[in-house]
Amino acid sequence: MSLRKSWIASIALVMVLSLFLAACGGGGDSAGGGEDILIIGRGADSKSLDPIQVTDGESIKVTHNIFETLVKFKEDSTEIEPGLAKEWEASEDGKTWTFYLQEGVKFHDGTDFNADAVVYNFERWMDKDHPEHKGGEFIYYKGMFGGFKGDKGHVIKSVKALDEYTVQFELNYPQGPFLANLAMAMFGIASPEAVKKDPVAFNENPVGTGPFKFKEWKKGESITLVKNENYWREGLPKLDGLIFRSIPDNSARFTALQSGEIDLMDGLNTDDAKQVESNKDLQLFKRPPNTIGYLAFNMEKEPFNNKKVRQALNMAVNKEGLVKTFFGDLGEPAKNPIPPSLWGYNDEVKDYEYNPEKAKELLAEAGYPDGFSFDLWAMPEPRPYMPDGKKIAEYLQANFEKIGVKANIVSYEWLTYLEKTENGEHEAALLGWTGDNGDPDNFLYVLLDKDNAKKPAQNIAFYKSDELHDLLIKAQRLSDQEEREPLYLKAQEIIKEDAPWITLAHATPPVVAKASVKGYVPHATGSESLENVWIEK
Amino acid sequence: MSIGPSPNTAPDSTLNKSELEEEMVENQFRDLLRSFIRHRSAVIGGAIVLFFILIALAAPLIAPYDYKAVNENIRLSSPSPEHWLGTDDMGRDIFSRIVYGARISLWVGFVAVSGSIVVGSLLGLIAGFYGGWRDVLISRIFDILLAFPSILLAIAIVAMLGPSLENALIAIAIINIPTFGRLMRSRVLSIKEEDYILAARAMGMKNGRILFQHILPNSWTPIMVQGTLGFATAVIEAAALGFLGLGAQPPDPEWGKMLADARPYIQTAPWTMIFPGLAIMMTVLGFNLLGDGLRDIMDPRMKQ
Numbered sequence: 001m002s003l004r005k006s007w008i009a010s011i012a013l014v015m016v017l018s019l020f021l022a023a024c025g026g027g028g029d030s031a032g033g034g035e036d037i038l039i040i041g042r043g044a045d046s047k048s049l050d051p052i053q054v055t056d057g058e059s060i061k062v063t064h065n066i067f068e069t070l071v072k073f074k075e076d077s078t079e080i081e082p083g084l085a086k087e088w089e090a091s092e093d094g095k096t097w098t099f100y101l102q103e104g105v106k107f108h109d110g111t112d113f114n115a116d117a118v119v120y121n122f123e124r125w126m127d128k129d130h131p132e133h134k135g136g137e138f139i140y141y142k143g144m145f146g147g148f149k150g151d152k153g154h155v156i157k158s159v160k161a162l163d164e165y166t167v168q169f170e171l172n173y174p175q176g177p178f179l180a181n182l183a184m185a186m187f188g189i190a191s192p193e194a195v196k197k198d199p200v201a202f203n204e205n206p207v208g209t210g211p212f213k214f215k216e217w218k219k220g221e222s223i224t225l226v227k228n229e230n231y232w233r234e235g236l237p238k239l240d241g242l243i244f245r246s247i248p249d250n251s252a253r254f255t256a257l258q259s260g261e262i263d264l265m266d267g268l269n270t271d272d273a274k275q276v277e278s279n280k281d282l283q284l285f286k287r288p289p290n291t292i293g294y295l296a297f298n299m300e301k302e303p304f305n306n307k308k309v310r311q312a313l314n315m316a317v318n319k320e321g322l323v324k325t326f327f328g329d330l331g332e333p334a335k336n337p338i339p340p341s342l343w344g345y346n347d348e349v350k351d352y353e354y355n356p357e358k359a360k361e362l363l364a365e366a367g368y369p370d371g372f373s374f375d376l377w378a379m380p381e382p383r384p385y386m387p388d389g390k391k392i393a394e395y396l397q398a399n400f401e402k403i404g405v406k407a408n409i410v411s412y413e414w415l416t417y418l419e420k421t422e423n424g425e426h427e428a429a430l431l432g433w434t435g436d437n438g439d440p441d442n443f444l445y446v447l448l449d450k451d452n453a454k455k456p457a458q459n460i461a462f463y464k465s466d467e468l469h470d471l472l473i474k475a476q477r478l479s480d481q482e483e484r485e486p487l488y489l490k491a492q493e494i495i496k497e498d499a500p501w502i503t504l505a506h507a508t509p510p511v512v513a514k515a516s517v518k519g520y521v522p523h524a525t526g527s528e529s530l531e532n533v534w535i536e537k
Numbered sequence: 538m539s540i541g542p543s544p545n546t547a548p549d550s551t552l553n554k555s556e557l558e559e560e561m562v563e564n565q566f567r568d569l570l571r572s573f574i575r576h577r578s579a580v581i582g583g584a585i586v587l588f589f590i591l592i593a594l595a596a597p598l599i600a601p602y603d604y605k606a607v608n609e610n611i612r613l614s615s616p617s618p619e620h621w622l623g624t625d626d627m628g629r630d631i632f633s634r635i636v637y638g639a640r641i642s643l644w645v646g647f648v649a650v651s652g653s654i655v656v657g658s659l660l661g662l663i664a665g666f667y668g669g670w671r672d673v674l675i676s677r678i679f680d681i682l683l684a685f686p687s688i689l690l691a692i693a694i695v696a697m698l699g700p701s702l703e704n705a706l707i708a709i710a711i712i713n714i715p716t717f718g719r720l721m722r723s724r725v726l727s728i729k730e731e732d733y734i735l736a737a738r739a740m741g742m743k744n745g746r747i748l749f750q751h752i753l754p755n756s757w758t759p760i761m762v763q764g765t766l767g768f769a770t771a772v773i774e775a776a777a778l779g780f781l782g783l784g785a786q787p788p789d790p791e792w793g794k795m796l797a798d799a800r801p802y803i804q805t806a807p808w809t810m811i812f813p814g815l816a817i818m819m820t821v822l823g824f825n826l827l828g829d830g831l832r833d834i835m836d837p838r839m840k841q
Contacts, residue, residue, distance in 0.1 A: 251801045269801045271613070271626075321609035325627055391798070394787040395627060398607045401788075409787050 036535050037241040038517065041253045041265035043382045044414050045220050045246045050203035051188045052125055053136030055458065056418065057384060057434055057526045060185050062223050062244055064527040066108075067188025067208035070099055070118065070167075071179055075521050075532070078438025080179050084113065084189060084209065085167075094174030094479045101165040105232045107191035108213045115161035120192040122159040124199075132199040137456055140186040143446045145175075146476075153451065153473070173477050176484050180437040185527055211237035211531035221246060237531035238519070248381050250388070257282070257512060263535070264513040264520065267382040270328035276512050285511040286330070288524035289339050291385035292443065293432035294501040295376075295396065296461040301427055303374075308366035310499040314352040315359035316403045322395055323505050326387055330510055334503040336492045337443050341524075343481065344440040344488035349496050351503075356402045363403060371404025377421065377429035380411045384509035384526055385432030392504070393430060422456035429460060434509075434526035440488045445472045448495060463500035572834045579830020585823030593639040600633035605788045613806040623808040625798065631809065634790035635816050641791050642820060645706050645775040645784075646768040652710035654717050654764055658753075661721025666729060666748055676722070679715035687712040688777055695783040702791070705784040709774045713767055720763055724756035758835045765828035769821040776817050792817050 044058045051063035072083035085099040105113040124132050125141040126149045138148070146153035155178070157170040171178070181187070194207035206214050209232070212225035225242040245262060247253040250269045256262045258279075266287075268276065276284045297304035297313070304310060319333040335351035338344065363371065378393035379386070386392060390411060397407040407428075412420060421429045435442050446452055449472050450464035468491055475487035495501075511522050519532045573579055592599060601621075608628035616623040622631040664675035682690065694708035728734065729752065737747050778784035779793030787794070792813045799809035 249800075271801065271805055275805075318609075321607065324609040325607070325612055390782075390787075391627070395607055397788055398605050398627075401605065411782075 035240045036238070037243060038239050038264060038530065038533060038535065039243045039245060039262045041245050041247050041256055041262035043246070043248055043250070043253070043267045046217075046223060046244070047415055047418070048136060048203040049206040049214065049217070049223075050135055050190070051186045051206075052138055052141060052190075053203060054186065055139055060436075061527045062225070063188060063206065063208075064185040064210075064529050065212040065225055065242060065531075066206050066210045066214055067185070067190065068210050068529075069183055069185065069187050069189065070101075071183045073183050073438070073523065073525065075523070075528075078180065078524060080183055083183070084118075088179075094178075095171045097169040097171070097178065098162070099167045099169075101167065102232060103165055105209050106230055107194070107209055108207045108228060109191050109194055111191055111193045113189065113209050114164050115167045116164075117192050118167045118189060119159050119161050120195075121189050122156065124195065125187075126154070126156060132195050134199040135203055139456060139458065140184070143452055143458055144177075144181045144184070144186075144442075146451065174479050175476055176479050176481075177437060177439040177441045177476070178479075180439045180442075184436045185525070186436070211529060212242055215241075231531075233531070238534040239530065242530060250382050254512070257514070260514070263517055264511065266384060266509060266511045267387065268510040268512055270326060270330055270387060273328065273330065273510060276510075281515050283513055283515050283517070285513065285520065285522045287384070287509040287511060287522040287526065289332075289341055289506050289508040290435040290438075290524040290526070291432060291507045291509065292334055292337050292339060293383075293386040293392075293430070293504045293507060294334070294337070295428055295430050295504060296421075296501050297428045297499075298424055298426055298460070298462055299464075299500060300424060300462045303366070303368060303372055304428065306366050307498060308362050309368065311352060312359040312362040312366065312403065313400065313405065314499050314502050315355050315362065316405070317396060317399050317502055317504070318354045319351075319504065320354070322392065322399075325395060326392055327505055327507055331505045331507040334506045335496070337448060337495060337501065337503055338440050338488075338492070339435070339506045342435065342438065342440055342443075344485050346489040346492040348489070349492050351496070352499075356399075359403045363405070371406065373406035373408065374427045375410045376400075376407035377417070377426045378409055378411050379414065379417055379430055381414050383432055384434055385507050386430065386505075387507070389430050419456075421460045422458070424455055424457065424460070424462055426460070431460060432507075436525045438524065440491075441472070441476055444468075444488065444491055444495070445476065448500060461500035463498065465494060465498060468494050468498075569834060573830070576830045576834055578826045579834065582823050582826025582828070582830055585819055586827055589639050589643060589820050589823065592636055593643045596636045596640055600630075600636045602630035602633045604629060604633040604637045604790050606630075613802060613809070615806070616808055622812045623806070625795070625809050626802060626806075629790075631795075631812055634795060635792070635812055638790045638792045638795065638813065638816065639820075641702065641785055641789055642772050642775060642817070645702070645709065646771040646824075649706050649709040649713065649771045649775075650764050650767045652707075653713035653767070654760060656710070657714040657717030658721045658757075658760060660714070661718040662725055662748055662753065664718070665722035665725025666744070666752065672722075675718065679718050682712065682715045685712075688774060691774055691778060692781065692783060695778060700783045700786065702785040702789065705775060705778045708778070709771050712774070713771065716767065717760060717763060720759055721756060724759060725752055728752050728755050759832075762828055762832040762835060765824055765831055769824035769828065772817065772820050772824070 042058060046059040046062050047056050048054050048059055049063055051060065051067055054060060069083045070085040071080050074081050084102055084105065086102050087100045088098060090097050101115060107113055124130050125138055127133060128148050142148060145155040148154060155171055155175045157172045160168045162168050188208055191207040195202050204217060211228055211231050213228045215226045216224040223244040227237055227240045231237060247256055250267050253265050254268060254272050257265050273284065276282045297310050299305050323331050323333045336346055336349055376393050376397065379389035382388055393409045397409060400407050420426065421431060433443060433447055446458050448459055448463055450469050453459040453462045453464050471487050471491045475484045478484050513520060516536045518534050518536050522528065606629060610628065611624050612626055612628040614620060614624045620630050622635065625631055660675050664672040690712050691708040694711060695704050698704035734747060734751060737751055775784055776793030779791040780797045785791030785794055795813035796810060802809050
């Protein structure tokens with residue numbers, strides 16, 4: 001009897017104690033003012049956190065908060081403003097650029113940010129023989145600056161530190177979008193010490209100067225960032241931390257937002273947009289339309305090496321219907337690779353009309369009177385430029401069937417999908433792009449120039465047109481927008497005629513947040529630094 | 538257990554054996570039919586199954602629209618005289634899709650179950666009849682297969698072979714093999730001790746003949762019952778694989794896939810989900826009722 005009593009007593013004691021401890025824990029938190037952590041739901045995990053190695057938006061969204069660039073885009077436009085460089089000047093011929101850096105900035109690991117760090121980063125990116133030129137393909141550097149050191153067409157001749165806080169770039173020739181390129185989040189300046197330690201593992205342990213520090217990456221699940229207490233801009237960031245959670249299914253993610261599990265999300269089902277607008281606990285943001293979703297034909301493979309086949313398939317697609325079905329009010333049919341809001345958009349270009357009969361004729365002319373069958377690759381996860389790749393593929397499949405072309409839908413896990421398409425394993429693949437710097441060069445050169453058709457390629461149509469290449473390079477080397485514009489107008493005509501893609505739609509990616517999330521401004525480039533965001537209590 | 542001819546093939550009745558046999562079979566068949574008609578749930582189940590079979594066979598005649606035809610102007614419209622069961626998110630007629638989907642589901646059920654019956658029965662026969670190391674080997678393989686949750690095993694198989702209807706079919710056939718194999722083995726184990734088998738053996742009949750002329754015909758009743766029930770499971774498994782995107786590929790209107798596609802619209806357009814779900818439910822119910830009924834009818838212990 002007494003034994004049992006003591007048992008009960010001890011259990012009760014444990015319970016009371018644990019309650020007490022729990023209460024203490026809670027109290028401790030609230031005494032500190034409470035943690036303001038913004039939980040962001042998104043469709044996929046990041047590929048790498050070394051910004052120079054990635055091309056996917058999901059990686060950039062995270063690194064944008066960890067790293068900073070020399071110059072940056074204004075919060076609500078693609079105009080340039082000071083970043084890690086407080087001032088800059090260019091020589092008359094546009095070949096010498098001098099940047100004056102912010103003083104007193106420190107990396108998250110405590111080392112100093114200075115001219116040497118900037119030089120180190122550029123050396124690592126551009127020089128294939130650099131000991132730390134490791135950890136990936138540096139695909140963006142190659143794409144934006146015409147290759148690597150020693151390549152024909154490489155833009156940057158040298159980067160020098162003039163003194164501790166002055167950096168000078170010598171260019172081989174002037175580059176129109178040079179400043180805009182530098183503002184891209186991929187060219188975030190990394191801590192040289194951290195990179196030297198292990199350039200490959202750096203992607204899982206990123207160290208920059210940004211408003212948030214990397215804390216933890218649970219692969220496939222979430223990435224946690226915490227506030228950088230020593231951030232050089234006074235009073236920022238306003239949040240204590242960010243958590244990026246991957247929830248692949250659009251509906252599941254939206255449910256998580258409604259139930260309060262997450263605070264902000266992208267990738268909303270078109271049909272849910274109305275529900276958001278009528279819910280006063282939620283707010284809908286529309287990212288400025290700066291995207292293209294397309295179907296790329298692999299021009300290295302039959303029958304897509306035949307222009308008539310590509311044109312025929314272009315005519316077979318009912319774009320109006322497709323956009324209405326999958327994008328609703330959040331998108332418009334695309335006829336050019338660049339979105340209409342961008343300068344240099346050619347509105348004169350005539351799109352292939354939707355005409356299955358004519359498409360059939362053209363197919364017969366090309367030598368395929370009975371059609372053919374091919375593998376149509378569809379991305380497995382919702383992307384900002386395409387809400388549901390697999391369903392769009394199903395729609396295209398129905399369109400192609402009308403002209404006797406049989407499409408088998410194939411899909412892979414997202415990272416595999418990117419890798420395989422970069423290596424040209426596909427016959428035709430859906431993909432898309434969100435512009436990163438408000439320059440047509442960022443669409444046309446990156447996605448369609450022959451320079452970028454080398455594996456691993458961003459030009460996954462493997463479209464190699466010398467005529468286009470000459471135009472794009474010429475446009476790149478001019479710095480006057482008015483002189484560049486006609487070249488881009490012409491480029492779009494060539495692309496339409498050659499039809500390496502079916503340009504499907506320009507999406508306006510929706511972002512939904514709880515009504516209490518303040519200060520959030522979605523940027524046209526698809527990612528933004530969240531230092532100004534706060535949560536209203 | 539009085540369906541098979543074996544107990545009556547006494548060696549000395551060779552003269553009028555075939556006549557006698559015919560009469561017996563006819564009587565048995567009449568008996569069966571009578572008890573089937575008297576068994577209410579079997580009749581209902583049979584009717585449902587028959588209904589879906591007819592729909593599947595006559596799909597092109599019944600379906601009012603092309604099940605693949607997309608139309609953005611009528612997407613997610615609710616059931617109406619034009620579209621009896623409404624349209625889905627691409628404006629496709631759900632009724633037409635379900636009608637064609639019946640073909641897929643029944644086809645998967647039929648082929649997968651036949652496959653597992655053939656393979657399972659053979660293995661079960663061998664294991665039960667020969668015993669020894671063959672029995673140990675086969676039975677352990679069955680145990681291993683049964684140790685996995687069946688749908689998980691199916692997913693693994695499809696993941697290995699690549700997602701397609703054919704591979705889903707193979708996967709479903711494989712995971713159902715042990716069910717039939719074990720059933721057959723246990724039947725064989727009891728039948729092989731029967732007097733008429735001993736008699737056949739005493740006469741010097743070869744193993745093969747004993748197996749296929751005496752043992753097999755006398756053990757197929759439970760297999761048939763299990764097969765009918767297995768049909769229902771196969772339909773569900775096919776739908777599950779389809780739902781996960783591992784079964785039928787677009788544009789095939791597989792019911793499970795239709796369910797998966799309808800998920801985002803469960804609140805705004807519930808008919809996209811309700812009707813394919815109902816179709817799956819009814820088919821499964823039909824086969825289950827039929828299977829249960831057959832078991833009752835064919836089990837001599839249940840007979841008065």
